Amino acid sequence: MSAVLRRFADRPWPVALLIAVVAQLLFGWRLATPTSLVFDEVHYVPAARTLLALARPQNIEHPLLAKELIGLGIWLFGDTSLGWRALSSVAATGVVTGMFALLWLGTRRMRPAITGAVLTALNFTVFVQARIAMLDGFMAAFVVGGAVCLLWAMHAPPGRVGRRWAAGAAMLGLATACKWTAAPYVAFAGIAFLLLRRGRPDRWRGLDAEVALAVLGLGSVAVYFATFLPAFFYAEQPLTWRTLIPFQWTMYQQQTQVLPPHTYQSAWWTWPLDIRPIWYLYERVDWAQRGILLVGNPAVWWGGLVAVAACAWGWIRTRDVRLGVAAGLWIASFAIWPAIPKSLGFFYYYYLPGIWLAIPIAVAFDHWRARVDRWDEAYLLLVAGLFVYFYPILSAAPLAGERSFLRWMWLRSWP
Template sequence: MPAFLSRPLPVAILLAFAAQALFSYGLGTPAILVFDEIHYVPAARAILALSHPVNTEHPLLGKTLIAAGMALFGDNPVGWRALSTVAGTATVLGVYAILLRLFASVRTAAFGALFALFNFTIFVHARIAMLDGFMAAFVVLAVAAMLQATRSRPRLWWTVSSTLLGLAVGVKWAAAPYVAYAGAAFLLLKWRRPDLWPGLSIVGGLAILGVVSIATYFLTFAPAFFYAARPLTLATLIPFQLEMYQLQTQVLSPHTYQSQWWSWPLLLRPIWYLYEPVDGAQRGILLVGNPAVMWGGLIAVAACAWAFLRDRDWKLGGAAALWIGSYGVWAIIPKSLGFFYYYYLPSIFLSIALAAAAHRYMRGKLESWDESFLALAAGLFLYFYPILSADALPNPGAFRRWTWFETWV
């Protein structure tokens, strides 16, 4: 292996280039609005024009980022999705940074980033103008900054982490539990390991987290103060939060692709974001996870949790906790309907658990198994690529090649 591949920065640059190229290739296809783009692109147009509030169910930041892409590249498919590709690349690099900080191993970090890259979900959400990709990028980068703060310039990096969490909530409220998780993790680890976050007290750290994340969240509403019609004011900013809550907790009509939270890890009901003739061919986009990563990741979570329970390995325990916390919250969030894309963030953390478990257990005779498993994940990515990327399909019945179970139809 070339020597430069053992250094963190060159590997990060290669990962960034590969991810961005992969996400950007063919970004203009399909040339129509796909799935929930029908909600968010019109909202982005309204923000770009500073005309009036649209899609008030969610905060503004994700739609503002879509609008920024449209300002840069035009009101066209590339403009709608351009910054989603950047969010996808940032997410892959965030996974790399988390693992590098936890295990100080370029190999382990690179493997985790590649598992994330090949896990379908980041790829699909990096090529669509939806909110979840932005939210996930901010959360993953916040975790990386939080870990960096444990040793290096703690006050600065903790503030960066708090800002990123505020931005994540400014995309979707589904990120709010991660602010609480960050506070709980900081309190627990600082209490057990006072050497972490040197110079930052428990009270000071929690104060920074609360003040910075909340202030950042409210700042994301700035464009709405300049709407031509029904602009926000300081007096209506707080009541608007109640309006969003009422919209998010309303009882919705049944949906073809609705699913229960317990079914998501099993891949029982993925979502067809697109399946129709468009741009001169039959095309499809299936949001489903890479079976190797999604199912193998569950075993990895269990292995990481076992290492924590048996040996008090806090690093592997943290890898397991990322998935458990991000998934478990959906059992209590008040939603009348559930969808597989809610599992997007937990699916990313499965890649961290896989790399962490491989770092711990795949030694001796098992040393090359992680390479074989990565090859399997990459092979499945290539196999599913046509219905992840909206590639041209031979006929309307072609979907059956990739629908392993009847519930995938």
């Protein structure tokens, strides 16, 4: 493996393309099964249909972009289960490929970059969200894409840094236009820029701090509002320039309303521990008993927490920037949830923080290479083995009967 990696050490593009193809094949296999609406598709697919027809406002508690993309899939592939989910699978492929790019740009080494991409593809939640028409997958793809552009800008020559930085700002604006939980990443990007730039003028050469922050803030906001343009053409209750800003307050009220208790609700602190997953589907459909369980790969979920702690401790001792960023990204992305004013919490809110776990794992293996030797290969085999074992209840594969789920219920809180 090491010889192969050395051969492609300075050629990330062919490897990235190969990763994207493999990921898309993984996510796209039997994508149209089940053929009925699953879980929150009952909200977002009808909203996408209404948006595609420019009929009227629907599902107004969230911005429009993710529903516009679901609608685009319907327009391209038809109003079927394939059309509903097609672009979700593409978004997940973007997440996996983006994680490869992030780690390659951050470490300039192929081994941690490939490790991070594999961990992302097999962490269970990316696979499940790739195969359902929900908002989170699109939001995550744009956040990861934005982070890649901003990090790519750090290594750019002066003539190109501005364009790459602006592309990153636009990506974060698009992420927020999918779901508001992406908005804190605009602030994270600004803080990271100031911290990483301090004392290192070679980073983002030719980009003034004031200009960078202005482009990041104003650019992301402008792109966010641009995604509301279709709503100006609704047949009923169209948006206007006067109502665009007040509509944001209406969305906020919808998102923060007090909701009745839900079967699958869970506290934010339980998400990293994999305590309360969600059954997106468990019923007889398409002539077979099928299940889709949104649960984290235990090796990634629990191993990732160990890696976060190791990277944080390593940063305290050595002030290695890579260790600090690897730990800090997950810590910051998870820390926002106790402060978000939502009356109910659900495990899928942890989708993006769960994706970031691949970074501290890959960075920790790379940093302590002399100690761990090739244990990362054994760890990847464990992750892949668990993916294969859980695959039937991640992919809506046919099951033997109604009680087949018991085979995979490791914790009492999982059923």
